[in-house]
Amino acid sequence: MDFYLTALLQGLCFSALALGIYISMKIFNIPDITTDGSYTLGGVVTGILLTHHQSPYIILPAVIIAGGIAGALTGLIHTKLKINALLAGILVMTALYSVNLTIMGRSNLPLISVSSLFSLIHIVTDPNQNSFWILAVFVMVITFLIGYLLKTDFGIAMRATGNSESMIRALGVNTDRMKITGLALANALTALSGYLIVQFQGFADISMGIGIVIVGLGSVIIAETLINWFKITSVWLSLVLVLAGAVVFQLVLAFTLAIGVDANLLKIVTAGFVLLIVSLPRLSLLKAS
Amino acid sequence: MIAVNDVHKVFNKGKANQVNAVNGITLNITDSEFLVIVGSNGSGKTTLLNLVAGSVFPDAGNISIDNTDVSKLHDYKRSQWIARVFQNPMSGTASDLSILDNFRLAAIRTKTKGLSIGINDKFKQRVREKIATLGMGLETKIDQPMGTLSGGQRQALTLLMSVMDSCKVLLLDEPTAALDPRSADVVMRTADKLITDFKLTAILITHNLKDAYNYGTRVIQMSEGLVLRDLNNKQKSDLKQNDLFDWFS
Numbered sequence: 001m002d003f004y005l006t007a008l009l010q011g012l013c014f015s016a017l018a019l020g021i022y023i024s025m026k027i028f029n030i031p032d033i034t035t036d037g038s039y040t041l042g043g044v045v046t047g048i049l050l051t052h053h054q055s056p057y058i059i060l061p062a063v064i065i066a067g068g069i070a071g072a073l074t075g076l077i078h079t080k081l082k083i084n085a086l087l088a089g090i091l092v093m094t095a096l097y098s099v100n101l102t103i104m105g106r107s108n109l110p111l112i113s114v115s116s117l118f119s120l121i122h123i124v125t126d127p128n129q130n131s132f133w134i135l136a137v138f139v140m141v142i143t144f145l146i147g148y149l150l151k152t153d154f155g156i157a158m159r160a161t162g163n164s165e166s167m168i169r170a171l172g173v174n175t176d177r178m179k180i181t182g183l184a185l186a187n188a189l190t191a192l193s194g195y196l197i198v199q200f201q202g203f204a205d206i207s208m209g210i211g212i213v214i215v216g217l218g219s220v221i222i223a224e225t226l227i228n229w230f231k232i233t234s235v236w237l238s239l240v241l242v243l244a245g246a247v248v249f250q251l252v253l254a255f256t257l258a259i260g261v262d263a264n265l266l267k268i269v270t271a272g273f274v275l276l277i278v279s280l281p282r283l284s285l286l287k288a289s
Numbered sequence: 290m291i292a293v294n295d296v297h298k299v300f301n302k303g304k305a306n307q308v309n310a311v312n313g314i315t316l317n318i319t320d321s322e323f324l325v326i327v328g329s330n331g332s333g334k335t336t337l338l339n340l341v342a343g344s345v346f347p348d349a350g351n352i353s354i355d356n357t358d359v360s361k362l363h364d365y366k367r368s369q370w371i372a373r374v375f376q377n378p379m380s381g382t383a384s385d386l387s388i389l390d391n392f393r394l395a396a397i398r399t400k401t402k403g404l405s406i407g408i409n410d411k412f413k414q415r416v417r418e419k420i421a422t423l424g425m426g427l428e429t430k431i432d433q434p435m436g437t438l439s440g441g442q443r444q445a446l447t448l449l450m451s452v453m454d455s456c457k458v459l460l461l462d463e464p465t466a467a468l469d470p471r472s473a474d475v476v477m478r479t480a481d482k483l484i485t486d487f488k489l490t491a492i493l494i495t496h497n498l499k500d501a502y503n504y505g506t507r508v509i510q511m512s513e514g515l516v517l518r519d520l521n522n523k524q525k526s527d528l529k530q531n532d533l534f535d536w537f538s
Contacts, residue, residue, distance in 0.1 A: 148406075149404070151406050151408075152402075152403065152406050152407070153393065153394075153397055153402040153403055153404075153405065153406070153407045154402045154403060154404050156386065156390045156393055157394060157402040159385070159386055159390070160386055160390070160391075163383035163384060163385045163386060164379065164381075164382060164383040164384065166380040166381075167375075167381055167383055168383070168394065169344075169364050169365045169368075170342070170364065170365075170371075170372070170373040170375075170398075171368060171394050171395060171397075171398045172366070172368035172369065172397075172398050172399060172400075173402060174365050175365070233387065233432075233434060
């Protein structure tokens with residue numbers, strides 16, 4: 001059972017990432033894969049500041065700003081230099097690898113005997129349950145903030161930018177600036193996932209971000225399938241489903257490992273699972289016709 | 290209200306597919322004038338409209354709105370004067386957003402989109418009342434996504450959205466081209482009513498010569514990026530519908 005609890009906790013850690021992908025992919029319609037880099041960046045910044053015994057009040061904003069800058073760079077390259085969003089993301093992600101390595105100074109940074117978010121706050125005695133409550137509160141606050149943002153006039157303009165660019169420009173919104181802001185926000189959220197995971201697993205690693213974008217994509221796609229299925233239009237419910245998607249995704253992976261699938265095959269299982277979810281609506285359509 | 294002064298626009302300059310879209314047009318549109326532009330495909334009508342809206346910038350010449358030189362101002366800055374209705378109903382509204390959200394954005398077209406929630410009961414009531422004037426029964430559906438409506442309904446709502454915030458200029462780029470005759474008629478009559486009621490300065494591009502005949506206080510015909518004919522209100526009212534058809538033969 002502990003196994004699944006860990007998966008649940010990981011899912012919560014990844015929910016910020018899932019929200020980030022939801023913003024870039026679903027709200028802005030931009031395939032952003034800066035993610036791999038900004039996730040690691042968030043983790044690396046956390047790791048290095050923790051080992052230097054910085055205050056948590058500095059670490060959190062630092063992670064958000066670092067991720068935001070990474071996203072804004074992708075946004076700038078995409079909008080100002082008119083470079084395809086995928087390529088812009090790949091460029092920044094590649095560059096971030098060197099940045100991350102430089103910040104850390106080595107490829108792996110263990111956080112042994114360093115106090116973290118999870119050891120600082122005590123809600124209940126059991127460490128796993130303690131982590132759960134901390135993560136639950138953290139995720140709830142983030143979701144509330146994003147949900148509120150999407151409800152504001154600025155948020156409606158954000159949603160319209162990915163939906164009908166000609167309309168929102170005619171209504172007085174600088175779409176370039178909006179996209180840059182959106183990608184900054186998405187990658188700040190992604191970096192927050194790196195922040196959580198590094199403290200949760202107790203180390204930062206240069207390769208921790210490889211293929212992480214699929215975790216976010218998978219979560220969002222699970223959510224989207226449900227959103228389409230039940231024809232959900234509420235912003236709040238959509239966000240909750242994205243969180244659920246992130247947790248379900250980790251639980252499925254945990255299940256795969258639990259039934260004895262070789263850990264080396266985990267990535268192919270992940271890819272296969274995402275493929276299955278994406279093709280599910282089409283497969284059921286085929287059956288119907 | 291709008292002054293277009295010797296404006297030129299060339300696309301793909303120096304390439305094999307160079308298009309001289311607008312070749313030195315000078316046009317003065319006075320306050321509350323309703324200008325109708327007709328002309329065959331490729332005559333530069335849409336380019337002229339985009340130049341006024343700021344979607345494209347002129348290569349030479351200048352454009353001013355309300356005595357402000359806007360030649361280098363982006364479209365999203367010119368929105369303080371201009372509201373637009375596009376040929377494609379999808380372009381003027383956001384499909385995935387509710388009718389209410391679309392109207393909220395339209396209501397703050399000339400203002401900053403801030404970090405406060407602007408949709409409240411009072412606003413909802415205002416939108417319902419506005420939409421009820423269309424008589425389409427849409428006032429009960431304001432929480433529905435815009436994408437669930439027909440093209441005609443969307444164009445009519447886009448028109449209403451243009452007067453949600455202060456508006457001086459209304460640009461209509463073949464607003465009825467994608468609609469069936471009945472919806473087209475509703476949209477054109479709504480447009481005409483709004484232009485009169487709100488004393489808007491309007492430019493309408495149309496291929497429908499009946500509309501060109503029935504609506505507007507001035508008509509111009511464009512050809513190869515130039516104004517071929519220009520008829521004021523008096524001349525336009527003396528015009529017979531067949532004369533318009535003869536322009537194209």
